[in-house]
Amino acid sequence: xxxxxxxxxxxxxxxxxxxxxxxxxxxxxxxxxxxxxxxxxxxxxxxxxxxxxxxxxxxxxxxxxxxxxxxxxxxxxxxxxxxxxxxxxxxxxxxxxxxxx
Numbered sequence: 001x002x003x004x005x006x007x008x009x010x011x012x013x014x015x016x017x018x019x020x021x022x023x024x025x026x027x028x029x030x031x032x033x034x035x036x037x038x039x040x041x042x043x044x045x046x047x048x049x050x051x052x053x054x055x056x057x058x059x060x061x062x063x064x065x066x067x068x069x070x071x072x073x074x075x076x077x078x079x080x081x082x083x084x085x086x087x088x089x090x091x092x093x094x095x096x097x098x099x100x101x
Contacts, residue, residue, distance in 0.1 A: 016060035022053050033075040
């Protein structure tokens with residue numbers, strides 16, 4: 001992956017995280033896999049709006065989907081979340097110049 005592609009991916013990730021609804025979806029998924037319907041019951045927005053948020057999170061590679069019959073199940077893409085946290089730690093070094101980890 002080129003440096004430009006990596007930066008573009010991080011930009012997509014930060015854009016996805018900028019929205020409070022999407023951050024709440026990620027918090028809900030931190031407890032484990034959930035169906036689209038189960039996630040939607042936690043929000044007072046339309047189905048198409050939920051679908052939009054899911055698509056933004058999928059495009060940022062923050063969530064994964066799998067089909068179980070007619071249901072779509074969502075889960076966190078923990079690898080990308082871990083990579084994002086590592087990147088954030090690099091942006092904000094600890095005091096005294098020592099590494100955080």
